[in-house]
Amino acid sequence: xxxxxxxxxxxxxxxxxxxxxxxxxxxxxxxxxxxxxxxxxxxxxxxxxxxxxxxxxxxxxxxxxxxxxxxxxxxxxxxxxxxxxxxxxxxxxxxxxxxxxxxxxxxxxxxxxxxxxxxxxxxxxxxxxxxxxxxxxxxxxxxxxxxxxxxxxxxxxxxxxxxxxxxxxxxxxxxxxxxxxxxxxxxxxxxxxxxxxxxxxxxxxxxxxxxxxxxxxxxxxxxxxxxxxxxxxxxxxxxxxxxxxxxxxxxxxxxxxxxxxx
Amino acid sequence: xxxxxxxxxxxxxxxxxxxxxxxxxxxxxxxxxxxxxxxxxxxxxxxxxxxxxxxxxxxxxxxxxxxxxxxxxxxxxxxxxxxxxxxxxxxxxxxxxxxxxxxxxxxxxxxxxxxxxxxxxxxxxxxxxxxxxxxxxxxxxxxxxxxxxxxxxxxxxxxxxxxxxxxxxxxxxxxxxxxxxxxxxxxxxxxxxxxxxxxxxxxxxxxxxxxxxxxxxxxxxxxxxxxxxxxxxxxxxxxxxxxxxxxxxxxxxxxxxxxxxxxxxxxxxxxxxxxxxxxxxxxxxxxxxxxxxxxxxxxxxxxxxxxxxxxxxxxxxxxxxxxxxxx
Amino acid sequence: xxxxxxxxxxxxxxxxxxxxxxxxxxxxxxxxxxxxxxxxxxxxxxxxxxxxxxxxxxxxxxxxxxxxxxxxxxxxxxxxxxxxxxxxxxxxxxxxxxxxxxxxxxxxxxxxxxxxxxxxxxxxxxxxxxxxxxxxxxxxxxxxxxxxxxxxxxxxxxxxxxxxxxxxxxxxxxxxxxxxxxxxxxxxxxxxxxxxxxxxxxxxxxxxxxxxxxxxxxxxxxxxxxxxxxxxxxxxxxxxxxxxxxxxxxxxxxxxxxxxxxxxxxxxxxxxxxxxxxxxxxxxxxxxxxxxxxxxxxxxxxxxxxxxxxxxxxxxxxxxxxxxxxxxxxxxxxxxxxxxxxxxxxxxxxxxxxxxxxxxxxxxxxxxxxxxxxxxxxxxxx
Ligand SMILES: Cc1cc2nc3c(=O)[nH]c(=O)nc-3n(C[C@H](O)[C@H](O)[C@H](O)COP(=O)(O)OP(=O)(O)OC[C@H]3O[C@@H](n4cnc5c(N)ncnc54)[C@H](O)[C@@H]3O)c2cc1C
Ligand SMILES: Cc1cc2nc3c(=O)[nH]c(=O)nc-3n(C[C@H](O)[C@H](O)[C@H](O)COP(=O)(O)OP(=O)(O)OC[C@H]3O[C@@H](n4cnc5c(N)ncnc54)[C@H](O)[C@@H]3O)c2cc1C
Ligand SMILES: Cc1cc2nc3c(=O)[nH]c(=O)nc-3n(C[C@H](O)[C@H](O)[C@H](O)COP(=O)(O)OP(=O)(O)OC[C@H]3O[C@@H](n4cnc5c(N)ncnc54)[C@H](O)[C@@H]3O)c2cc1C
Numbered sequence: 001x002x003x004x005x006x007x008x009x010x011x012x013x014x015x016x017x018x019x020x021x022x023x024x025x026x027x028x029x030x031x032x033x034x035x036x037x038x039x040x041x042x043x044x045x046x047x048x049x050x051x052x053x054x055x056x057x058x059x060x061x062x063x064x065x066x067x068x069x070x071x072x073x074x075x076x077x078x079x080x081x082x083x084x085x086x087x088x089x090x091x092x093x094x095x096x097x098x099x100x101x102x103x104x105x106x107x108x109x110x111x112x113x114x115x116x117x118x119x120x121x122x123x124x125x126x127x128x129x130x131x132x133x134x135x136x137x138x139x140x141x142x143x144x145x146x147x148x149x150x151x152x153x154x155x156x157x158x159x160x161x162x163x164x165x166x167x168x169x170x171x172x173x174x175x176x177x178x179x180x181x182x183x184x185x186x187x188x189x190x191x192x193x194x195x196x197x198x199x200x201x202x203x204x205x206x207x208x209x210x211x212x213x214x215x216x217x218x219x220x221x222x223x224x225x226x227x228x229x230x231x232x233x234x235x236x237x238x239x240x241x242x243x244x245x246x247x248x249x250x251x252x253x254x255x256x257x258x259x260x261x262x
Numbered sequence: 263x264x265x266x267x268x269x270x271x272x273x274x275x276x277x278x279x280x281x282x283x284x285x286x287x288x289x290x291x292x293x294x295x296x297x298x299x300x301x302x303x304x305x306x307x308x309x310x311x312x313x314x315x316x317x318x319x320x321x322x323x324x325x326x327x328x329x330x331x332x333x334x335x336x337x338x339x340x341x342x343x344x345x346x347x348x349x350x351x352x353x354x355x356x357x358x359x360x361x362x363x364x365x366x367x368x369x370x371x372x373x374x375x376x377x378x379x380x381x382x383x384x385x386x387x388x389x390x391x392x393x394x395x396x397x398x399x400x401x402x403x404x405x406x407x408x409x410x411x412x413x414x415x416x417x418x419x420x421x422x423x424x425x426x427x428x429x430x431x432x433x434x435x436x437x438x439x440x441x442x443x444x445x446x447x448x449x450x451x452x453x454x455x456x457x458x459x460x461x462x463x464x465x466x467x468x469x470x471x472x473x474x475x476x477x478x479x480x481x482x483x484x485x486x487x488x489x490x491x492x493x494x495x496x497x498x499x500x501x502x503x504x505x506x507x508x509x510x511x512x513x514x515x516x517x518x519x520x521x522x523x524x525x526x527x528x529x530x531x532x533x534x535x536x537x538x539x540x541x542x543x544x545x546x547x548x549x550x551x552x553x554x555x556x557x558x559x560x561x562x563x564x565x566x567x568x569x570x571x572x573x574x575x576x577x578x579x580x581x582x583x584x585x586x587x588x589x
Numbered sequence: 590x591x592x593x594x595x596x597x598x599x600x601x602x603x604x605x606x607x608x609x610x611x612x613x614x615x616x617x618x619x620x621x622x623x624x625x626x627x628x629x630x631x632x633x634x635x636x637x638x639x640x641x642x643x644x645x646x647x648x649x650x651x652x653x654x655x656x657x658x659x660x661x662x663x664x665x666x667x668x669x670x671x672x673x674x675x676x677x678x679x680x681x682x683x684x685x686x687x688x689x690x691x692x693x694x695x696x697x698x699x700x701x702x703x704x705x706x707x708x709x710x711x712x713x714x715x716x717x718x719x720x721x722x723x724x725x726x727x728x729x730x731x732x733x734x735x736x737x738x739x740x741x742x743x744x745x746x747x748x749x750x751x752x753x754x755x756x757x758x759x760x761x762x763x764x765x766x767x768x769x770x771x772x773x774x775x776x777x778x779x780x781x782x783x784x785x786x787x788x789x790x791x792x793x794x795x796x797x798x799x800x801x802x803x804x805x806x807x808x809x810x811x812x813x814x815x816x817x818x819x820x821x822x823x824x825x826x827x828x829x830x831x832x833x834x835x836x837x838x839x840x841x842x843x844x845x846x847x848x849x850x851x852x853x854x855x856x857x858x859x860x861x862x863x864x865x866x867x868x869x870x871x872x873x874x875x876x877x878x879x880x881x882x883x884x885x886x887x888x889x890x891x892x893x894x895x896x897x898x899x900x901x902x903x904x905x906x907x908x909x910x911x912x913x914x915x916x917x918x919x920x921x922x923x924x925x926x927x928x929x930x931x932x933x934x935x936x937x938x939x940x941x942x943x944x945x946x947x948x949x950x951x952x953x954x955x956x957x958x959x960x961x962x963x964x965x966x967x968x969x970x971x
Contacts, residue, residue: 126380
């Protein structure tokens, strides 16, 4: 049971104020910390526990720069066996099609039964990379998995659909599954895990190594470009109640009363 | 005349509102204000009648009707739609940004070689292609994205972001499309699972007190329960609260949870992601309590308090008690 | 010169931060603090994840890291919660003596359970009549055949009653003063040991502090730790390491109090302004942040120096003195910045303040640290 898990690092904006940078096409990353994409953490846990159960190997892959290796070391410390950092100046500025393209070339050389990705990512995510990668690799996929088990060449996946419903499907392996939050309880990174990670292979590969034409990725291979970023129009924003807590709460109670909430 | 294809979602024999929204949005994609021909695509089992009923909205309706399509399947759907796109060469294909759409569109974009705009809240043509607006960083910023070319674009569109408008009253032709017998055999449907019913059916609740990740610990739910009690309201929550196992799935509001239509809705420690807000129908009065003044929830709420919920909620309960003259 | 942590050290710091964020719980902390209870569940989980004893060799259940890594963990833990952090830091107290001076058999027996979360350790140095001055002890160990017979009273012993064993400093040659002291391992269940609580205390209330009396306690002769007559020198060597950990406790406690105060002043409004907009508040923030950064620099330097195999008691004492002082000053100012709320348990900074103070008392008081520093600098006066 060999599993590839795709991971990425995202700026942590959960409780931060976000401002547009001077290029107008990104956000100011200055003081923001970075974390593993929330969904990918569940994907790593799923990969590691499946291999603990069935034997085999987990390979974690990211497309990014040297700093993005953090997220690979994290996956190794959680129990992945190998890590691959796809890094090349030519990759910078890739869109999701580009990222999926790079990943598909890289995994072509690695034996695998299952590819796991996050369902979306918390920064700019639109949840495209996973199913795009599946289509490029010519394998079946299913999105938004909340349960995953593997038996004799088949993956059984419970996944989320609309209206609070879930469906169960079977996929012939090799296959790709995108992982939704809550699928499992991701383990902590342990001290011993970090120590073991030191001895696990973390390799870097660029365009030449994975055999991708530099002009098919990065800005040259980009199909969708970001023109500008801007803060959402304030127009219909809520009336923010002013004053100390006693005052704001009193004003809120009054409004709730008018609306029939109390 | 430009052709636009729209994927029609439906469930239980009822066409989803998103189909009309996308049909209307498609009509704005003409060349320099020119006309468009909008085609609706219906996939499913026993859906020919449903498809036939869509004529007023589309110039053409393409129906793929087969037991294989009993439930949506992104792999099968991508194969069928790629064939249709090949045949029709549309300027753009529009797909709802729902769980089903997310399962289908990226794979289809690869097969059809299309630039994919994901999760658009606005879409318009430009002299040399297409441009759209989407939200990023959990709704804290918006981004304008674009692609150039003569056609073959694809976009997933956030439900509820486009006005439905009136049916143009076209007299759409119905095209019955072939579904190969051995379609995408590597993915097989097993069963549909409904969530365990909760103690109350929040979809019927008039007043909802909803809580999000800001509550931080399971034990803290007590203050929310206690507030809901004095208000005579029901409680509800966001997905992270369900993921942690603090409340069952039947309390989750959102696109992958329950749809609700309360009169009054209070969001406590909730950032306001569209997947959550997407589950709130009708036009309830929304109050939000959040310590982050930049939280997107304040963009959809009617009234808000910027503050720590652990200060505000107990005070709110106390004041409501006084107003109601209880305990 | 390079002021960066290695990637691995950053990973450990991040892992400790995530563990503390996931497991430490404010309500639980308030409750344990109130009831004087040890955070047993969290301690066991921390051991499972390898945070306790991470500086032990792998064969004894550790990860072979050094003081720098230990310091990073202690800092993160105390930052998240000064009380739980201190309790976890102290769970392996004095076990380093086994690590440094023990025989293979002793290491085999006494280290792995500490790393595994099966045993808590303790170090018994202080006596009712010997606190800062440990050059002579009233507790004696007399050799009788194959055994040591121990008599005496040790006080203020952290983990008393909870621990599986004590590292006890005894006078084995009452005539020879500090040259007559030896370290002896005493299992907590040995006959003749009695533990009495020292009573209510100001801070670090999740750790037990007790008075331990040894009445004709017999242990095998093989329980001698290190060299007979060298106990005093061994304990000083131990302090060279443990005081750096105490410095990290102070550093984390200061940072935790600061984090809370900073968030508060950015939210609280008076006179129509955020109190962070008042220059008086801003200067406090600047002072606090600067002191914390200095404490961090000297603590990391002392840890790094130790890991390089150099022992520098002056630097260690400087780190402990400065970081301990910083903890107290910063926590004090944090309370001030929260005003009346700062004085209320619910807002935590008063607990950080109570927990901070011990950093200036145990493992050598502030005065004793200064004494060490000054002596080294002045040298012998003619
Ligand atoms: C160097 C760099 C430059 C970029 N420049 C641009 C740009 O100019 N314009 C633009 O639109 N976007 C840019 N991006 C962002 C890029 O488009 C997105 O990171 C990625 O394509 C997200 O696509 P998505 O929304 O479809 O998938 P997501 O929702 O972000 O991701 C879904 C899943 O796909 C996998 N995945 C996504 N990204 C990676 C990755 N990098 N490595 C491994 N697995 C991954 C993960 O498992 C993730 O959970 C850049 C990214 C990088 C690393
Ligand atoms: C395909 C898909 C489907 C999804 N479906 C759903 C769905 O059906 N329903 C759903 O809810 N989510 C859904 N999600 C998840 C969604 O994207 C968000 O992650 C989620 O809604 C966020 O929940 P939240 O607002 O509780 O948490 P967060 O986004 O983490 O927000 C917590 C908020 O609490 C505030 N806060 C923290 N502490 C305090 C305090 N002490 N006082 C006051 N405020 C505080 C913070 O400022 C923050 O704004 C889905 C995601 C995907 C990818
Ligand atoms: C919560 C707690 C936990 C503890 N845990 C342990 C433990 O696990 N093991 C252990 O062995 N001990 C422990 N101790 C004891 C601690 O190490 C001693 O309290 C400390 O060393 C001071 O000794 P003392 O209390 O006897 O004070 P004293 O030595 O009596 O000092 C009183 C005051 O006089 C000052 N003073 C003393 N000598 C001088 C001098 N030469 N010049 C200037 N000023 C001087 C001191 O600085 C201090 O201010 C603990 C104490 C506490 C409170």
